[in-house]
Amino acid sequence: MTTPETPLLALIADEKTRETLRATVRQMGVNGALVGEGGAAAARTLLATTPAPGVLIVDVSNSKEPVQDIEELVVLCQNVSTILAVGQLNDVRLYRSLRDAGADDYLVKPVTEEMLTEALTAAMKPKAAAAVVQSEPGGTRCIALIGARGGTGTTALAVSVAWELAKGRRKVVLLDLDLHFGSTAISLDIEPTRGLREILSQPDRIDKLLIDAAAGRPNEHLYILSAEEPLEDSFELSPEGLMTVMEILAETSAFVVVDVPRVLGPLSRQILATADIIGLVTDLSLAAMRDTQRIIALIKSLRGDAPTLVIANRVGGVPGEIGAPDFARAIGAKIDHIIRFDKVAAVASAESAKPLAEVAKTPQLQKSLHDLTNALAGQTTGDKVKSSSLFKGLFGG
Ligand SMILES: Nc1ncnc2c1ncn2[C@@H]1O[C@H](COP(=O)(O)OP(=O)(O)OP(=O)(O)O)[C@@H](O)[C@H]1O
Ligand SMILES: [Mg+2]
Numbered sequence: 001m002t003t004p005e006t007p008l009l010a011l012i013a014d015e016k017t018r019e020t021l022r023a024t025v026r027q028m029g030v031n032g033a034l035v036g037e038g039g040a041a042a043a044r045t046l047l048a049t050t051p052a053p054g055v056l057i058v059d060v061s062n063s064k065e066p067v068q069d070i071e072e073l074v075v076l077c078q079n080v081s082t083i084l085a086v087g088q089l090n091d092v093r094l095y096r097s098l099r100d101a102g103a104d105d106y107l108v109k110p111v112t113e114e115m116l117t118e119a120l121t122a123a124m125k126p127k128a129a130a131a132v133v134q135s136e137p138g139g140t141r142c143i144a145l146i147g148a149r150g151g152t153g154t155t156a157l158a159v160s161v162a163w164e165l166a167k168g169r170r171k172v173v174l175l176d177l178d179l180h181f182g183s184t185a186i187s188l189d190i191e192p193t194r195g196l197r198e199i200l201s202q203p204d205r206i207d208k209l210l211i212d213a214a215a216g217r218p219n220e221h222l223y224i225l226s227a228e229e230p231l232e233d234s235f236e237l238s239p240e241g242l243m244t245v246m247e248i249l250a251e252t253s254a255f256v257v258v259d260v261p262r263v264l265g266p267l268s269r270q271i272l273a274t275a276d277i278i279g280l281v282t283d284l285s286l287a288a289m290r291d292t293q294r295i296i297a298l299i300k301s302l303r304g305d306a307p308t309l310v311i312a313n314r315v316g317g318v319p320g321e322i323g324a325p326d327f328a329r330a331i332g333a334k335i336d337h338i339i340r341f342d343k344v345a346a347v348a349s350a351e352s353a354k355p356l357a358e359v360a361k362t363p364q365l366q367k368s369l370h371d372l373t374n375a376l377a378g379q380t381t382g383d384k385v386k387s388s389s390l391f392k393g394l395f396g397g
Pocket of ligand 2: 155156183
């Protein structure tokens with residue numbers, strides 16, 4: 001049985017490879033690795049009922065349809081695991097097809113300790129350094145995150161993504177459009193902005209200095225625009241102010257990450273209609289399924305096929321969850337990212353006022369958050385494991 005913390009699960013057909021793998025894992029000091037007998041079928045059965053491990057090594061030697069098997073395992077692992085296939089066949093076409101199907105590497109038997117150490121080092125390395133996105137080459141990129149329902153973790157992910165992007169050393173602005181209840185600032189223990197409402201309501205007076213002065217700065221490159229307007233005050237802001245703010249931010253920032261409130265006022269609709277990419281954050285509950293469907297329909301009605309990523313968050317931690325494949329079928333869209341429920345990280349994030357990506361301890365959470373950041377930033381997700389091992393086998397290098 002795997003748990004969300006299982007670093008490695010291997011299902012291998014022959015004892016010799018299992019032995020080599022056990023020795024490698026011992027040598028590398030990986031605790032909690034599970035090495036068992038079998039191949040793709042056993043992996044499918046196991047992963048249908050237990051959480052995906054950090055790394056899945058699966059023997060496809062006995063698979064009739066190895067590529068299809070990997071495709072199915074990728075779905076079952078839902079972006080959580082790095083998948084390494086092991087097999088007998090030394091064939092570059094198979095290698096390419098397996099990689100296209102989602103395997104991160106393919107190791108040809110006889111598998112040595114050296115090959116395994118190299119593949120596992122790459123697979124288990126926290127992807128923080130590699131995943132830091134340098135900048136958006138084609139100007140400012142606006143990333144909108146909206147929750148299908150309250151409490152799905154939209155703000156936590158917006159903060160995390162903005163924080164990671166700011167490591168690329170260019171200006172990143174996190175704009176919290178929930179002027180009454182926004183929690184981006186409080187989650188990083190900084191003062192909410194003074195003046196965001198005034199800025200948004202007086203488009204003709206906005207300039208760069210005013211925006212910068214209003215922003216909270218948890219670090220050199222991250223600017224947070226948020227508010228804590230009195231609940232007694234009800235006000236309606238026109239999209240004009242927001243458009244002006246976005247135009248000014250576009251001159252100076254690499255990324256603008258917007259935490260979009262679900263109360264769909266004019267500003268939320270404007271962001272949904274204009275963002276470069278939308279991340280729709282949901283959990284796997286029935287109610288969230290319905291609202292994911294409705295928000296996807298709304299986005300379509302606003303602008304046709306806007307680039308939208310469906311992000312299932314808190315997976316494994318919400319009562320009455322629907323299985324990911326059924327959920328995807330019902331919403332009529334793929335679940336692009338799965339982020340598992342990680343209570344330890346959530347507690348650490350709240351206690352230290354740091355983003356989830358900064359306090360995540362498990363390789364699964366680290367990887368899923370980095371992949372999400374890269375995908376939202378428009379970079380290819382999941383930097384692939386170096387592909388030398390097959391070529392070593394093929395050319396004896
Ligand atoms: N993957 C996760 N695992 C465990 N806890 C999580 C995860 N993602 C977010 N959380 C926690 O869930 C809680 C709600 O998160 P958050 O405030 O970001 O949700 P929200 O969707 O922005 O809510 P609201 O609708 O109030 O704006 C927080 O305590 C957060 O740390
Ligand atoms: Mg929120």
